[in-house]
């Protein structure tokens with residue numbers, strides 16, 4: 001049997017390599033000095049970083065996406081702005097853009113900048129993505145057994161998921177990693193890379209403790225990708241499979257439900273300009289069903305349902321325009337056939353101190369913006385510094401004394417510290433619980449609110465099971 005060491009390459013030599021060899025061997029045999037190297041081809045030095053600029057069209061707009069994109073590109077060329085994540089105003093002197101565009105936002109620059117650096121316009125190559133939100137809402141499948149719908153379906157990008165991506169805060173670069181993974185997977189498929197030579201698939205598994213944003217992240221990722229890839233895929237859909245409903249008490253129906261569901265997905269996928277996301281939440285329920293069936297405590301039909309699901313997923317995998325998103329609450333090794341199929345398995349953990357600070361900061365800013373918390377007397381609107389600048393500024397004693405804002409930062413940091421062990425879900429609920437616990441909930445100032453928040457957090461944590 002041949003070992004890898006014995007393999008000889010049978011392929012014809014690469015013309016570029018053989019040319020180089022020819023030059024090398026010619027120069028080796030010639031006694032005269034080597035000829036001067038050939039002139040380099042003109043290369044456009046473009047080491048600018050690509051930064052996504054997302055533009056959301058007004059619901060009433062009927063403008064062509066290409067026209068809006070060109071108009072925004074022209075606008076960006078004219079402006080000498082620095083690029084940091086966040087909204088940029090729609091120029092009022094451009095009637096076409098003001099009529100059609102609701103908002104423009106720069107995204108994902110944080111990948112390129114550290115500390116307080118900013119990207120200047122000449123360092124950036126803006127990549128403009130224009131989209132219009134679908135206001136249709138979910139379309140449920142109610143044809144099951146009269147219990148839970150077996151799936152929900154959304155046209156993407158959906159109004160419901162607008163802002164979800166930005167609201168999810170992870171310190172570890174998780175969101176960027178997922179975005180890049182999905183972009184590479186779609187590109188490999190698009191380029192027709194031979195899966196026997198380079199293997200990859202389009203199944204993502206997010207696992208971690210409850211309330212860490214796994215389901216939200218899946219939906220937000222689908223939304224983001226539908227926007228980023230809309231010039232290739234003119235339509236995107238998200239199908240959320242309700243795994244529990246597939247195990248209805250009438251098991252004989254379950255097989256039919258799976259078949260029906262996947263037939264529908266297959267139809268969506270056949271349209272090659274459609275990008276389809278299939279979300280299977282809480283896959284451990286499938287594993288549980290399998291185990292129970294094997295131990296004989298469940299009808300053997302359930303194992304057939306799981307197997308049908310796995311087979312259908314394998315079939316789907318060959319379609320280039322599908323991404324399967326799965327979540328699980330089981331944090332330890334999940335050794336089911338289902339999970340083995342996932343290419344990217346990302347652990348989504350409870351928020352770190354920085355993430356907790358940022359989550360609470362976003363809550364506080366929303367409460368001030370909507371008038372629940374009264375504002376500073378000396379300030380028109382409250383802008384609490386982010387974690388990095390807070391840390392830096394708190395280390396400067398003169399800053400601490402000079403401004404109320406930094407007192408607030410410190411309190412916010414204390415609140416974030418007090419929330420250690422809380423999930424993102426509990427953190428997002430905490431401001432509400434704090435407000436409900438106030439003796440005078442009207443015109444409460446942010447500082448008093450934060451004091452109360454620390455107490456509320458301690459109370460909540462003391463009620464958590466060990």
Ligand SMILES: Nc1ncnc2c1ncn2[C@@H]1O[C@H](COP(=O)(O)OP(=O)(O)OP(=O)(O)O)[C@@H](O)[C@H]1O
Nearest residue numbers: 167168169209210211212213214215216329424425
């Ligand atoms: N890291 C985070 N940053 C911001 N918000 C978060 C974060 N983690 C969770 N949340 C918020 O918590 C809520 C619940 O999230 P979600 O239902 O997606 O969690 P999950 O991990 O799927 O939970 P479960 O395991 O119970 O299904 C969402 O509203 C989400 O915005």
Ligand SMILES: [Mg+2]
Nearest residue numbers: 214215281327
């Ligand atoms: Mg979930």
